[in-house]
Amino acid sequence: MIDETWTGATSEVVKITITREMIASYTKAIDDDTSIYVDIASAKKAGYQDIPAPPTMPIIFWSFINVPWLEDVGPVVHGKQSFSYEHTLIANRTYDCVIHLKDVKKKQINREIMQRSNHELLLSYNDCIHATARTTLLIVKK
């Protein structure tokens, strides 16, 4: 379980450059062969400056960021996920990424304790937030 004293904590800020190759690998993993994600001519024809990132892709940025409150917490299940965009993320840009632990709550369900934690991953470019990914994680202890 997450130590609740971490509530309100923020991770380090990590600079992540989205590459066309990262987008191609991600779209392959989600079985999406839409041309704007792999073909620069299609992306530009659709009005993008470079290859756009699929809307759910920021979730993989978690793996670039050290999240100390999730170390050794055991198996974690994903409860809810949302993404809010001010701008579409595109390749060949470097985003400042940071994860914030918004809240942690425990609930007793029969003989199990379920801990629900809400996180926000903020992605900024030139000091402006371009996207926010909100993640609800569940940890169950018997």
Add this chain to the structure above:
Amino acid sequence: MDRLVLPTIYISKIKEEHIATYGEVSNDFNPLHFDKKAAKQAGFSDRIVHGMMTMGISTKLISPWLSSDCFIKEYESSFRYPLLIGDSLHIYGEIAERTCFDARITFKGINQHSQIIITGKILVEGRLQDSPSLLKPPSST
């Protein structure tokens, strides 16, 4: 208003390679996805598929219509029931509401037992009246 159905996404069987590829790209090697024993200890009958892979697959509902004039503002999902390796997946989406400036889409993913795996909502914004697509509002067609 009319509810326009989007083309259904269908995967006949979630295979080992799906989980392996998604694990590699996301660097998510949670044992619930890769270790049957760990999955069973956690109360699942088999290894579970990454929820974010299922959500990622759902983006194909809308990606053919995206452009700089038609972009995703909000995309949210709830993971209702575990999808297991070997399961099939249907994702059904429909446009619940459209104006000249936005479209609201709802979707759900179902396994071969008709259990609802995932539900979600998408808000698309932009100059949809100019969009040569399903998202174009009825008044301008």
